[in-house]
Amino acid sequence: MLEARIVHKQGRFTLDVKLESTGPVLGVFGASGCGKSTLLHCIAGLIKPREARIDVRTRTVCNRPGGSWVPPERRKCALVTQEPLLFPHLSVRANLAFAPGAGSELESDTGRKIVSVLRLEPLLERGVNKLSGGEKQRVALGRALLSRPELLLLDEPSSSLDANLSRDVLSLLLRVKHDLKVPMVFVTHKAPELLALADDCVVLDHGRVVAHGPPIEVLRKPRAIGVANLVGVDNLLRLPVLRHDEEGGVTLLDLGNDRLLASRLGAAPPGRSINVGLYADEVMLCLEKPPGLSARNALPCDVVSLEHIGHEVLVELKAGLHSLRAKLTPAAAKELQLQPGSHVVALIKTAAIHVLE
Amino acid sequence: MDWQAITLTAKLAGITTLILAVFGVPLAWWLARARKRYTLVVDALVGLPMVLPPTVLGFYVLVALGPNSPLGSLYEGIAGHILPFTFESLVIASVLYSLPFAVRPFTAAFAAVDGRLLDVSRSLGRGPLYTFTRVALPLSAPGVVSGLVLAFVHTVGEFGVVLMVGGSIAGETRTISISLYDDVQSLDYARAHETAAALLAFSFVALCVTYALQPKGRQL
Numbered sequence: 001m002l003e004a005r006i007v008h009k010q011g012r013f014t015l016d017v018k019l020e021s022t023g024p025v026l027g028v029f030g031a032s033g034c035g036k037s038t039l040l041h042c043i044a045g046l047i048k049p050r051e052a053r054i055d056v057r058t059r060t061v062c063n064r065p066g067g068s069w070v071p072p073e074r075r076k077c078a079l080v081t082q083e084p085l086l087f088p089h090l091s092v093r094a095n096l097a098f099a100p101g102a103g104s105e106l107e108s109d110t111g112r113k114i115v116s117v118l119r120l121e122p123l124l125e126r127g128v129n130k131l132s133g134g135e136k137q138r139v140a141l142g143r144a145l146l147s148r149p150e151l152l153l154l155d156e157p158s159s160s161l162d163a164n165l166s167r168d169v170l171s172l173l174l175r176v177k178h179d180l181k182v183p184m185v186f187v188t189h190k191a192p193e194l195l196a197l198a199d200d201c202v203v204l205d206h207g208r209v210v211a212h213g214p215p216i217e218v219l220r221k222p223r224a225i226g227v228a229n230l231v232g233v234d235n236l237l238r239l240p241v242l243r244h245d246e247e248g249g250v251t252l253l254d255l256g257n258d259r260l261l262a263s264r265l266g267a268a269p270p271g272r273s274i275n276v277g278l279y280a281d282e283v284m285l286c287l288e289k290p291p292g293l294s295a296r297n298a299l300p301c302d303v304v305s306l307e308h309i310g311h312e313v314l315v316e317l318k319a320g321l322h323s324l325r326a327k328l329t330p331a332a333a334k335e336l337q338l339q340p341g342s343h344v345v346a347l348i349k350t351a352a353i354h355v356l357e
Numbered sequence: 358m359d360w361q362a363i364t365l366t367a368k369l370a371g372i373t374t375l376i377l378a379v380f381g382v383p384l385a386w387w388l389a390r391a392r393k394r395y396t397l398v399v400d401a402l403v404g405l406p407m408v409l410p411p412t413v414l415g416f417y418v419l420v421a422l423g424p425n426s427p428l429g430s431l432y433e434g435i436a437g438h439i440l441p442f443t444f445e446s447l448v449i450a451s452v453l454y455s456l457p458f459a460v461r462p463f464t465a466a467f468a469a470v471d472g473r474l475l476d477v478s479r480s481l482g483r484g485p486l487y488t489f490t491r492v493a494l495p496l497s498a499p500g501v502v503s504g505l506v507l508a509f510v511h512t513v514g515e516f517g518v519v520l521m522v523g524g525s526i527a528g529e530t531r532t533i534s535i536s537l538y539d540d541v542q543s544l545d546y547a548r549a550h551e552t553a554a555a556l557l558a559f560s561f562v563a564l565c566v567t568y569a570l571q572p573k574g575r576q577l
Contacts, residue, residue: 041476044476044479044480045479045480046476046479046480071479071484072476072479072480073479073480073481073482073483073484073485074482075480076482077480078480078481078482079476079477079480081473081477083473085471085473085474085477087474087478087492088496089495089496098478098481098483099481099482099483100482100483102481143481144481147481147482153480
């Protein structure tokens with residue numbers, strides 16, 4: 001779907017990436033200022049990099065210095081940005097029909113499907129200035145899709161929206177992916193979005209690719225590459241739902257080896273695996289399970305390793321078939337006399353377990 | 358009122374405005390979009406007629422169009438008479454003199470167009486020309502129109518440059534402000550009053566039009 005080798009200097013910032021993805025959705029993950037948007041602009045042809053070879057599907061769109069250069073209007077890489085950037089002097093319908101051929105595309109079966117998926121019907125005859133943020137973003141997405149792009153470039157399309165609308169945009173993108181089957185490069189700094197939408201993912205840091213692979217793998221990799229810092233979630237687990245305990249208000253997830261993790265009652269059917277995140281500093285350790293405990297999780301674990309990072313100790317644990325990280329103060333680690341091989345009980349409140357879907 | 362001078366002035370201002378629209382718009386687009394280090398000198402050159410005494414500009418234009426200059430001798434060879442003191446020379450002088458009054462509002466209006474909208478247009482498959490005419494131009498229309506109005510009004514009112522380059526030949530180079538000057542010289546105050554009042558009213562209406570087109574706070 002996409003193959004790119006780009007070196008581009010912009011003031012003091014240098015983008016130096018090499019990536020290859022079969023998609024259909026490539027997630028580009030990183031903190032702000034890591035070069036995500038610059039990468040998208042290079043793919044779209046809105047920036048002319050000094051040195052680059054970019055192949056989009058079957059075409060080489062850029063081979064510099066010396067080689068070919070396809071201008072943005074002939075790349076068929078539609079860009080949807082954080083702000084919807086609708087043309088303010090045009091109606092919603094005229095915005096949707098902006099791209100060459102988009103007017104007739106709008107009347108076609110695919111066009112009608114796009115309009116219905118994005119719920120654009122009631123907006124068509126309106127001016128764009130009175131639309132809400134979420135409506136604008138839906139129009140922007142529709143406008144891009146109606147240009148029949150070979151590749152949809154999404155630059156944090158939901159980040160300027162509030163949580164509810166952002167979830168709405170995400171579910172629309174999932175429908176775009178599954179029903180309309182448009183390949184995408186999706187830039188985000190939100191781990192849940194990445195897990196939900198991307199098949200493949202690269203992590204950018206200071207203009208370089210620091211990790212590449214399936215999202216769940218990449219997000220779980222050691223903190224050395226800085227991903228954990230970006231994510232802000234130290235434990236990412238993909239666990240099958242065992243059963244729901246409606247009365248108790250918990251959903252039980254299977255850690256393997258008869259270990260269960262109780263999270264807040266969810267809706268995923270038993271047997272389906274879900275992604276959950278847990279901050280390492282929300283895991284409490286003790287040597288024995290205390291009596292009369294409110295926390296629903298008291299998991300017997302083995303200490304695998306201890307790592308001192310600044311004034312904290314990161315404890316790597318084995319719980320069932322999964323590993324779990326806990327963060328303690330050095331004083332606590334000393335008092336518990338933790339060392340590799342120690343048996344401990346990890347206490348986790350259900351509320352600390354975040355379902356990432 | 359000197360109707361001959363009025364029609365001549367309207368013709369001069371109309372042609373000047375048209376030329377400025379044709380050449381000023383692309384120039385302003387470049388000035389608004391290119392990097393500053395490339396545009397600085399051109400920007401200053403375009404703005405020069407605003408600060409230069411009209412007689413200085415008129416003098417240089419006169420020299421540049423004179424029979425000893427390449428342009429002047431070329432014109433003389435084709436037309437059979439010298440270029441200064443003709444209507445054509447007035448057009449050339451007016452275009453230069455009114456250049457900043459058209460190009461600067463154009464540039465300001467183009468610079469205010471969100472470049473990201475242009476990027477979106479390109480990424481949706483529209484080339485630079487379509488993007489310019491269908492996105493940039495509609496969004497900067499008030500600024501472009503006020504630039505055209507200012508150029509027209511400014512050309513109508515020019516005096517020093519016209520006097521230097523064109524003199525005062527009735528039907529050829531005697532514009533309305535020259536006519537006013539001549540009226541005062543010949544102590545015909547009644548006619549001077551008519552002309553002056555007409556010019557005043559015209560300029561005021563033209564400014565009202567341009568201001569009406571501008572969004573609040575962005576008036577020139």
